[in-house]
Amino acid sequence: MGGWLTPDILPPEAWRAVALSLKVSLWAVLVSLPLGIFTAYALARWRFPGRGLVNGLVHLPLILPPVVTGYILLLSMGPQGPIGGPLARIGVVFAFHWSGAALAAGIMAFPLMVRAIRLSIEAVDPKLEQAAATLGAPRLWVFASVTLPMILPGVIAGAILAFAKAMGEFGATITFVSNIPGQTQTLPSAIYAFLQVPGGEGAAVSLVVISVAVAMGALLLSEGIGRRVARRVAGA
Amino acid sequence: MGGWLTPDILPPEAWRAVALSLKVSLWAVLVSLPLGIFTAYALARWRFPGRGLVNGLVHLPLILPPVVTGYILLLSMGPQGPIGGPLARIGVVFAFHWSGAALAAGIMAFPLMVRAIRLSIEAVDPKLEQAAATLGAPRLWVFASVTLPMILPGVIAGAILAFAKAMGEFGATITFVSNIPGQTQTLPSAIYAFLQVPGGEGAAVSLVVISVAVAMGALLLSEGIGRRVARRVAGA
Amino acid sequence: EQARLTVFAAASMKNAMDEIAAGYEAETGNAVDVSLAGSSALARQIQQGARADIFISANTDWMDRLEAGGQIDGDSRVDLLGNAIVLVAASGAAPVEIAPGMDLAALLNGGRLAMALVDAVPAGIYGKAALQSLGEWDSVAPMVAQADNVRAALALVATGAAPMGIVYATDAVAEDDVHVIGTFPEDSHPPIIYPAARVAGSDNPLDAGFLAYLQGAAARAAFERQGFVVLAQE
Amino acid sequence: MSVSVTVQHGFGGFNLDAAFEAPAGITVLFGRSGSGKTTIINAVAGLLRPDAGRIAIDDWVLLDRAAGVSLPVHRRRLGYIFQDARLFPHLNVRQNLLFGRFFAPRDAPRADMGRVVEMLGIGPLLGRRPAMLSGGERQRVAIGRALLASPRLILADEPLAALDEGRKAEILPYFERLRDEVAVPILYVSHAPAEVARLATTVVALEDGRVTGQGPAIQILGDPNVMPTGVRDAGALLQAVVVRHHDDGLSELSAGGVALFLPRVPHAPGGQLRLRIAASEVILSRARPEGLSALNILPGVVEAIRDGDGPGAIVSLNTPAGRVLARLTRRSVAAMALAVGAECHAIVKTVAIAPENVS
Amino acid sequence: MSVSVTVQHGFGGFNLDAAFEAPAGITVLFGRSGSGKTTIINAVAGLLRPDAGRIAIDDWVLLDRAAGVSLPVHRRRLGYIFQDARLFPHLNVRQNLLFGRFFAPRDAPRADMGRVVEMLGIGPLLGRRPAMLSGGERQRVAIGRALLASPRLILADEPLAALDEGRKAEILPYFERLRDEVAVPILYVSHAPAEVARLATTVVALEDGRVTGQGPAIQILGDPNVMPTGVRDAGALLQAVVVRHHDDGLSELSAGGVALFLPRVPHAPGGQLRLRIAASEVILSRARPEGLSALNILPGVVEAIRDGDGPGAIVSLNTPAGRVLARLTRRSVAAMALAVGAECHAIVKTVAIAPENVS
Numbered sequence A, B: 001m002g003g004w005l006t007p008d009i010l011p012p013e014a015w016r017a018v019a020l021s022l023k024v025s026l027w028a029v030l031v032s033l034p035l036g037i038f039t040a041y042a043l044a045r046w047r048f049p050g051r052g053l054v055n056g057l058v059h060l061p062l063i064l065p066p067v068v069t070g071y072i073l074l075l076s077m078g079p080q081g082p083i084g085g086p087l088a089r090i091g092v093v094f095a096f097h098w099s100g101a102a103l104a105a106g107i108m109a110f111p112l113m114v115r116a117i118r119l120s121i122e123a124v125d126p127k128l129e130q131a132a133a134t135l136g137a138p139r140l141w142v143f144a145s146v147t148l149p150m151i152l153p154g155v156i157a158g159a160i161l162a163f164a165k166a167m168g169e170f171g172a173t174i175t176f177v178s179n180i181p182g183q184t185q186t187l188p189s190a191i192y193a194f195l196q197v198p199g200g201e202g203a204a205v206s207l208v209v210i211s212v213a214v215a216m217g218a219l220l221l222s223e224g225i226g227r228r229v230a231r232r233v234a235g236a
Numbered sequence C: 001e002q003a004r005l006t007v008f009a010a011a012s013m014k015n016a017m018d019e020i021a022a023g024y025e026a027e028t029g030n031a032v033d034v035s036l037a038g039s040s041a042l043a044r045q046i047q048q049g050a051r052a053d054i055f056i057s058a059n060t061d062w063m064d065r066l067e068a069g070g071q072i073d074g075d076s077r078v079d080l081l082g083n084a085i086v087l088v089a090a091s092g093a094a095p096v097e098i099a100p101g102m103d104l105a106a107l108l109n110g111g112r113l114a115m116a117l118v119d120a121v122p123a124g125i126y127g128k129a130a131l132q133s134l135g136e137w138d139s140v141a142p143m144v145a146q147a148d149n150v151r152a153a154l155a156l157v158a159t160g161a162a163p164m165g166i167v168y169a170t171d172a173v174a175e176d177d178v179h180v181i182g183t184f185p186e187d188s189h190p191p192i193i194y195p196a197a198r199v200a201g202s203d204n205p206l207d208a209g210f211l212a213y214l215q216g217a218a219a220r221a222a223f224e225r226q227g228f229v230v231l232a233q234e
Numbered sequence D, E: 001m002s003v004s005v006t007v008q009h010g011f012g013g014f015n016l017d018a019a020f021e022a023p024a025g026i027t028v029l030f031g032r033s034g035s036g037k038t039t040i041i042n043a044v045a046g047l048l049r050p051d052a053g054r055i056a057i058d059d060w061v062l063l064d065r066a067a068g069v070s071l072p073v074h075r076r077r078l079g080y081i082f083q084d085a086r087l088f089p090h091l092n093v094r095q096n097l098l099f100g101r102f103f104a105p106r107d108a109p110r111a112d113m114g115r116v117v118e119m120l121g122i123g124p125l126l127g128r129r130p131a132m133l134s135g136g137e138r139q140r141v142a143i144g145r146a147l148l149a150s151p152r153l154i155l156a157d158e159p160l161a162a163l164d165e166g167r168k169a170e171i172l173p174y175f176e177r178l179r180d181e182v183a184v185p186i187l188y189v190s191h192a193p194a195e196v197a198r199l200a201t202t203v204v205a206l207e208d209g210r211v212t213g214q215g216p217a218i219q220i221l222g223d224p225n226v227m228p229t230g231v232r233d234a235g236a237l238l239q240a241v242v243v244r245h246h247d248d249g250l251s252e253l254s255a256g257g258v259a260l261f262l263p264r265v266p267h268a269p270g271g272q273l274r275l276r277i278a279a280s281e282v283i284l285s286r287a288r289p290e291g292l293s294a295l296n297i298l299p300g301v302v303e304a305i306r307d308g309d310g311p312g313a314i315v316s317l318n319t320p321a322g323r324v325l326a327r328l329t330r331r332s333v334a335a336m337a338l339a340v341g342a343e344c345h346a347i348v349k350t351v352a353i354a355p356e357n358v359s
Ligand SMILES: Nc1ncnc2c1ncn2[C@@H]1O[C@H](COP(=O)(O)OP(=O)(O)OP(=O)(O)O)[C@@H](O)[C@H]1O
Pocket: D131, D132, D133, D134, D135, D136, D137, D162, E011, E012, E013, E014, E031, E032, E033, E034, E035, E036, E037, E038, E039, E040, E083
């Protein structure tokens, strides 16, 4: 019989959207994480010319309506854009490709990730880093062996926030890579589509439930990890 | 003659949208801040049944496509909704009112605010709070005199993130309170409207520039404050 | 105190509605607030009791839905405007004849066809119907890139991300980077109709007057300037 | 006022099982690193909830696990001087000092801010934040913060460890005043025998989480079996009364009729005070010695001789002033033919007592 | 190997302006709380960039502000024992201990982990995290961490302040070994005169950011004018050689021909060692005393008499063993008719020297 929550009323492309959203969000988070940590570190600890500009740029996707971010991406990273063009010639294609969706999601999620990590870095007592330096650890090692382990809770928090945001990202993604079932149709695009037509609510609700379940699972998991890590870092 | 950046090509309702967006974002941040601090504190420091649920709920607006959040708000807080109806009878109206836009923006920004504050709280050494308690400070006082000053950088970071997010919020707002000039038409809604018609791009770009300028101003300001506060808290 | 009227209108009508609202205010002294959003969003808001006075939808589905639910006054409903869908390409492309056997897939030459969401957004629904009736849909479907609205589809063409797109005739009007290479025959898709009606809950005395104004000469001129076909007879 | 403490607590490898009474005055917890001193203090403060136990100040029960009573930390009216200063980094020194005062009941006896600041020598630091202080300065501020909270119970965990001798000498009398005048019970952790001897009313010796000895300082410090840090720190406490102050800066005291000379003590003639005489500083002589620079000579009878681990022995002498301990080599014991019942004289230098072993 | 340090630095209210040479061995920075000891050490470590100054170990320049040279902290090959332990909270004790080893050059001489762990008594703690350690345990781990980093320069900021006497006695010999065998220069901050006397090769006395005296320990510690914590800590250092070990646990030494008896020292006969004799523990007698329990008697001639602030005086005696200081009351000086040139005997108890004043 099948109620509205059971998979049989969801067309197969809905399931493909779920799979794609997971893939896109995971890639978006994983690829942007190192850059996010680096950016957060630079903003937290270094004084350099253009620091304000970098900080502004990082926050931009938060401030702009997502559609605008999508347009900017389309203009710059599209096949004829100043960045997308050359990239396309060396075979790196974002347009209408899931990697473009990941790019859009990653950019939209970036400010959240950077903020969380940066706050953690600012909370690390520089005296511990100094202690590591006196023991002979070069700067990068100090980071890897002292700073990074101590900011892990923040890194995890940042990664979850980014993942959740990526799972929900819609405006920039659809504007940049549009909605091609199986390639760029993420969960939010599918939900949006269902909501546009009278009577589409049922399917939309099913997808919302799936999306919430996935993100909550990730959330709970990461909370668990985060707590364990925090306890480890606090040393208790 | 007036280039595309000068105000004279912007119709008056665009300026009303700017003013409204500022009002909406400020209210959203100010009203949600105490609740955000409380929620962050509860999540960071207390173990209570339903903690996971609260945490999930807080993150929900991040995960859901904004349209869905807006739709949920419309259904629940609308004039005929289970919450909005009774509220309307006692004179509290959110539907199609700027306060509704603030509500939507506040809810969308809430997870960002809570995360930032929570990370700061988790970084406060409980030993200092214990020291305050030994000196006779009741729990609330410990919070006000030790915890709160020490997490101020995080509170500020959370408030900026939330403000920036509120300035950019679009999907939930237009879905919940529509796009009525002077009442619920925020900057992003106005940008959206301009983008929907041929020839609207110029005005849209002008509005984007204004929106970026405002948010960057807030960002720079708060970075300055945040840095000063952080230095004060670190005691240097 | 100035009398006010709230109109919920599909976002694609912004330019025309701005002009009409200004004209109406100049003529009657009454202010008009136009809330522009997607038809689905507006219809849902009306379902949930939004205090709108007039609703102009970009398609008939949502208006039918509201009428069935008693949220609009069926007697006041008029089919206000019509529109056409066109095939657009980057400037410089040769015109094509839109007819069965045109082999759109070959014309795309491996590129994408930009459309609005083909199952959700009216322009996409009409476009899909037209391609189906022309027998092109099955071959083209895998190449379709769907945007969340027509303007976004147009942007895909304007930026060169997609070589061609299907949009409303009204959208192609003012775009320099894009030009129309063919218009879909009227009979290849269900009629494109923008119905207008009075919202049932509205007790605004200006309703009837504004509905009439929408069908008047001033409005007609404004609509036509934006490329709409005015259906309503005065 | 008396504090009674019973705590049991297990931390993986370490088990604490201690019970003691801390009568009015200063009770020193004495024991090696890791013996459980801070753990006990934390339990008293309410920062640690022991597995079992009861803590009360007279009838005022702070904790009774069996009865399910546990007063919240902030209601225990403490002045806790932490082993790590734990100043509030966002407040300046003045604000740190005044933090506790704000929460003290209006009618609580108040320490005088000016006096405390002066004693601690932190006047020039009042406007600074803790990050700008030296280690010893931080610790001094922490002492001031606790003293100014109008506490009913002071917990001091090695408060003077980071300080130089001069500064210690300035602060010690303040703790003595607290002990003697204000009657606030004080639980005090210290590793320094001289500090213990000077301050302690009661000593609780801890070893590996267990109490190995407790009682009046006079008794525990004179018992070489109990002193947990070994026989080298043994010493006796004598009760003395001030007779008069001489012009040359010496004070003459009488301990059970024996005249003792000390560098000027602050007490008025007739005042009672306590002297610690470290066993290692006492020289014995069978004959009454003449022509020595040492001014204090106590005649007595050998009461007991206890051999130590090394080449030393502790000779316990019964004198009119009380029991005096002397640490000698066994070779000297033999050479002098010392035996229980033998008469001999204890010789103590004036300057070897003063001033930090006087109280 | 010799460390030369010149630093100038201003901190608002405080101005540091110090220059000293630290020859091989242990150089103790001695001064009151807030006198600038940690600031100097931080400059040497590279954690503080002084306004001006030059720091070099022999020819190896760590800092030269004038020449714009400043070696990064991690290239200075330090073992810094911080005043606050600063252990890494996310690593367990073992990982903390091994942290520095990882970065030491492969060919650097390595301290033996097992030996250090045993000496510090932290074997049972290796798997714990710092939050689960007592204050003294933390400090011991910090000492181990620095020692195991194969440093070319050790900076120790009150490393033993939080430890009990027994533990100190176990760790001190290790620093002595470092000084005598490994030849790593050590800058050592301490407030404890006994520790200073025992360890210091060189003493740098600081007061309010300025060096008030520097030189070999034997000289500075014997100079009551320099000792910054006051005359009470004065004392003399004697050089002695071990003659033989007796069966009763005593070692016989000879200092300039005078026989001295001490509890067994670890040195073999013929070995050289240094004794500190605190001025307050010396008794003088005009006649050669008989029948006393004290075994060490040094004949000498009064070289100088210096009156102190209080009722005391320091008598400096020229003996065959070297200069000996004695702290007496002025009353005794008068009673004994002591004057420059007078002959008299210094009496020192065997147990008053041993073992912590021996090295
Ligand atoms: N960051 C700073 N800003 C301002 N003043 C400072 C700062 N750090 C230290 N001081 C001051 O410099 C002086 C010397 O400090 P330092 O830490 O070197 O003292 P110290 O000799 O190590 O004392 P202690 O034995 O108490 O640790 C102190 O008066 C201290 O208040």
